[in-house]
Amino acid sequence: MRVPSLFILSCLSVTLAVFPMAASALCNVTYTAQDGDNLSGVAELHYADSARWSWLAAANPDLSASPDSALAQGSQVFIPCTPPDPSGQTAASPDMPKVNVLSIVDFAPFSSRTWPAQGIMAELITAALGAGPAPLRPVTAWAENAADGVSQLADSRGAEIGFPLPRPDCSADEARDACARLLYSDPVIEIPLVLFVRSGGGVTYQDDSDLAGRHLCRPAAYSMASLDTPDRHWISEKVVNLVTPDRPETCFQMLAGGQVDAVMLNALTGATTIAAMNLSEQVTALDKPLAQHTLHVAVPKVHWRATTLIYRINAGLRALRETGEYDRVVGRHMTLLWDRLN
Incomplete structure (x- = not known):
């Protein structure tokens, strides 16, 4: 196999040095089942341990309780970070209040139906929304591209937040409509x-x-x-x-x-x-x-809690950086990308 360019290698090397690689699981996220998935395979993907399928079965009682039974394509599988306690509750319950998220399809490794945890930004935003005293659980729909995502958000068609989106230059004529109708978070990734x-x-x-x-x-x-x-x-x-x-x-x-x-x-x-x-x-x-380039989260200004959602996302991201969790999340995804390049 040809060695990737020095620039790509340096990007990944610097990222992996800054964001330490951790063996911890890609968890407290919601995974969208693909054709042929089962609980055993999803556990292997997220925990590197297929035996933890029982954690998934306990956290998702509406899904198949068998490790090898096929999951319906499109099923939402909550991935807990810890096993259920005797009362049946997990560290981040799938019953917590929801927020409707619009994510850009096939924009790996930032957002993708098929990338673990649905991408770097999906995992970061899920963690940021769960970092406060009243955590929210994202429920994801998909836009075909960034332009479609901006249009759906600006029209407030069901979605409450959207990502990953570039923040436009609001002085440019073609960007004024989006800037007038959307609020943007601080940069999530550069x-x-x-x-x-x-x-x-x-x-x-x-x-x-x-x-x-x-x-x-x-x-x-x-x-x-x-x-x-x-x-x-x-x-x-x-x-x-x-x-x-x-x-x-x-x-x-x-x-x-x-x-x-x-x-x-x-x-x-x-x-x-x-x-x-x-x-x-x-x-x-x-x-x-x-x-x-920087990638952001956007919220429609007409949403009744638009400023609150942006505040919570920004505050959650700051908390993740302060605790080192931001580094660990990005480090895991960079390790996955490195493995795929090699």
């Missing part, structure tokens, strides 16, 4: 936006002039804010030829086929997609990032 290119293809990037006239691919629903800034006018002045298919996978297919020169994605989503598509031999990331 990650570099990088260029993925064909290995040995000759594309380099030291400054923006290196990309003039190049065909660059970025999924249509992803933020384009970094491409037009006071110092960069790639779209408005047509400096680059921008290709915008629906999905990251399409961008990488076009890159492998020579239809575009580079794919623009955040480092972790790009690395995850490359690994899933078995393109590690063909694609690498350039070392110099284009920009730094």
Whole structure:
């Protein structure tokens, strides 16, 4: 297998050094069952111990009590951090008050139906909402992309909070509607936006002039804010030829086929997609990032407790950082990503 680029390795190495790897489980989260799942397999995924299927059976009495019986696809499985006590209660009861969450589908490792704990941000936000004196349990619905998520949130169509979303530049005309209708949390995660290119293809990037006239691919629903800034006018002045298919996978297919020169994605989503598509031999990331992106939680301003929800999320994230739990959560997910890249 080809070794990932020095930039991706350095991102992961620094992250793993800053966020210590812990053997603790991905827990106190709700997992969405996939086709073919059973309690034994879900326990192995979250605890690395299939024998703990009994914990899941006790915490989810409405599901199959057998370790090997298939779970209905889409079933919600609460993953407790501790076994039930004799009274049948777990450390974080699935009966606690709920909050309706809209998450972006297939944005691994930040949010994904198939990533453990439904992604880094899902686990962090679940923990943040559970950190206060009146914990809330997220119940997740899925949006196909960030643009659809912003639209659903802004229209307040059932969802109370949404993530992971970039915070737009509210001075830009195209962002004013979202800024007028949504409140954004403090940054949850910061990650570099990088260029993925064909290995040995000759594309380099030291400054923006290196990309003039190049065909660059970025999924249509992803933020384009970094491409037009006071110092960069790639779209408005047509400096680059921008290709915008629906999905990251399409961008990488076009890159492998020579239809575009580079794919623009955040480092972790790009690395995850490359690994899933078995393109590690063909694609690498350039070392110099284009920009730094932050991901946030958003709440519709018309929600009756919008400011309270944002306050609770921000306060919960601060508490996670102070206790070291933020580091442990991110460290676990970085370990999973590292394993998939190798």
